[in-house]
Amino acid sequence: MRVGSGLLFRIGQIFLFYLLLLWLAVMLLAGNIAALPLLLTPRAFREPLMQRAISATFRLFLDVSERSGLMVLDLGALDVLNRQRKMLLVANHPSMIDVFLIISRVRSAICLMKASISSNIFLGVGAYMAGYVSNRHVSFMLRNAATAVEKGSLLLAFPEGTRTTRQPVNDMKPGVALIAKRANAPLQTILISTNSPYLSKGWKIWRAPQFPLIYRARLGQQLRACDCPAKTANTVQSYFEQELAYSIDPRMRA
Structure with missing residues (x-):
């Protein structure tokens, strides 16, 4: 009886x-179509x-x-970023949903895509009309x-340049260090765990996982870019490795 109930529950989760x-795809597609007239407006407005x-x-x-029980989210730490300006938000990148997690809380962020x-x-x-x-x-x-x-x-x-394939993070690319140095802006680290x-990497969006999906994002240190991009990348790398080493779920380890 318990096995049957568990199977029905799993089927219900997958259906949901x-x-x-499907709902997300409809929202995004309809939103793109509805926004097309904004192409005629100034960039500063749209x-x-x-x-x-x-x-x-x-x-x-x-x-x-989250309300449906498919996710458990702890993202409130990101809300403080809505009071910040002129900053690079650099995060580790365990999954494709990371952009959703951060942008959902930071209302005026743009993405390096x-x-x-x-x-x-x-x-x-x-993405184009938002200035990404x-x-x-x-x-x-x-x-x-x-x-x-x-x-x-x-x-x-995401300074890894792609989704994480080697836990806790891949090698960091120097691009964000160059941007930070040119803009004279800090690197605000964001630590994502799941x-x-x-x-x-390699997981198709339609392949159902086990539920609930648990995601947590917390703010790390602010770092400064030095004159050597490679050195800054190494500093970011070391910081993420240190902070994430003990927060990786065993199921995520390669």
């Missing part, structure tokens, strides 16, 4: 999981509006996911990112 994914709209959409999805996002029908239009910075051309990326931060933006970046490999 796919229903929420970018803050789109940043807040994206944040609200992500937060709504995560709130419903992969070029492939630009052609994504669910995310591309919104593409990494398609490295020189343009560094210049545009530094300019955005100099003007007061909070720029979210109990699940869902949406880690």
Whole structure:
């Protein structure tokens, strides 16, 4: 009887999981279409509006996911960042959902994003109109990112360059150090921990994990970029390794 009840509960969770994914896809696609007229407006008007709209959409999805019992979230530590300006937010990157976690709480952040996002029908239009910075051309990326931060933006970046494949973090890239140095801005570290490999490298979005998914984000130290980008990258690397070494769930260890 218990086995049967457990199986039915699992089936219910999976059904709800796919229903929420479908709902998210509809929200993102409809939002992109509804936002198209904003292309005719000045960037100074549309970018803050789109940043807040994206944040609200992500937060709504995560709130419903939590209320449904599929997720347990501890993200409140990020709220203080809404009172900050001119800063790089650098986080470890265990899964693809990390962007949702941070942007859902930091309403006016922009992202350093992969070029492939630009052609994504669910995310591309919104990302462009929110002023997110593409990494398609490295020189343009560094210049545009530094300019955005100099003007007061909070720029979210994942210095590993891809999702974590070696626990607790991959080798850090020097790009964020160059941006921070050019913009004369601090690197605010964000430490993300989870109990699940869902949406880690190679995990397809439609492959159902075990529930609940538990995510926690906490603020770490602020670090300063020095004149040597490689040295700064090593400092960031050491800090993340030290802070995350004992917070990695055993199920996440390779």
